[in-house]
Amino acid sequence: MWRRFTSLPLFFSHLQQVRRADELKICQAFCTEIVKPPVEGESNSRRSIPFVAFVLGGPGSGKGTQCLKIAETFGFDHIGAGDLLRKEMHSDSENGAMIQKLMKEGSIAPSEVTVKLIKKAIESAENRKFLIDGFPRSEENRIGAEPNFVLFFDCPEEVMVKRVLNRNEGRVDDNEHTVKERLKVYKAITLPVANHYAKKGKLYKVDGTGTQEEIFERVRPIFASLRLST
Ligand SMILES: Nc1ncnc2c1ncn2[C@@H]1O[C@H](COP(=O)(O)OP(=O)(O)O)[C@@H](O)[C@H]1O
Ligand SMILES: O=c1ccn([C@@H]2O[C@H](COP(=O)(O)OP(=O)(O)O)[C@@H](O)[C@H]2O)c(=O)[nH]1
Ligand SMILES: [Mg+2]
Secondary structure, three states: OHHHHHHOOOOOOOHHOOOHHHHHHHHHHHHHOOOOOOEEEEEEEEOOOEEEEEEEOOOOOOOOHHHHHHHHHHHEEEEEHHHHHHHHHHHHOOOOHHHHHHHHHHOOOOHHHHHHHHHHHHOOOOOOOEEEEOOOHHHHHHHHOOOOOEEEEOHHHHHHHHHOOOOOOOOOOOOOOHHHHHHHHHHHHHHHHHHHHOOOOOEEEEOOOOOOHHHHHHHHHHHHHOOOOO
């Protein structure tokens, strides 16, 4: 059934836009395995092109909460970029200390680190429908990554800050100082990425205020209209 989407823009297929060698490396990290030709004996779902929705919005805008609901209702795999980085941070990985420092200061991890983790998560999934939550957060992240569409949660700063400070998940970044830094980074670096997708007609903006249920009722028709099958 995924064949129905082969005419849609290929996921991470902007190789022709890539100019610098390091960008090429990042792009290839996403592209090669995912769009490689079918191998005999491989299951149909594994070789088909994935359908990918990026999910963006400020810290505390409700990305993770809504992704869980979308995943459950519409059968997507939820890949949280921040969750992958936290897992890496808590492992014995060589990048652990670097990730912890960046998260604490509200900065964005280098693309090669995040892309490698996302790529691995996509490759190990049976599913071919993905929500990639919290990525891309910068122009550097974005280069070479082409989603089918982007869901964006629009939320006032004071609401986001309140939610983050009440999150209570023991995160190194859920404190007043870091959230202020994160908001600066969000406005300066992540919002231009959302604007890029808006200009391409790929951004679905959703009001991120109200209850979780109210927000999901705004999200539901977007996914219901996709009529994706597994
Ligand atoms: N609509 C909502 N109203 C109140 N609290 C919410 C709402 N949506 C999410 N939350 C809570 O706010 C915090 C941040 O939500 P989360 O989904 O983690 O946002 P994000 O992933 O965008 O940072 C979490 O503690 C979550 O339970
Ligand atoms: O693609 C990503 C996603 C996350 N992060 C880091 O992880 C933190 C937390 O991200 P997450 O998406 O978990 O935060 P949320 O927006 O959900 O609060 C960010 O501030 C960044 O430091 C990153 O560097 N690149
Ligand atoms: Mg989140």
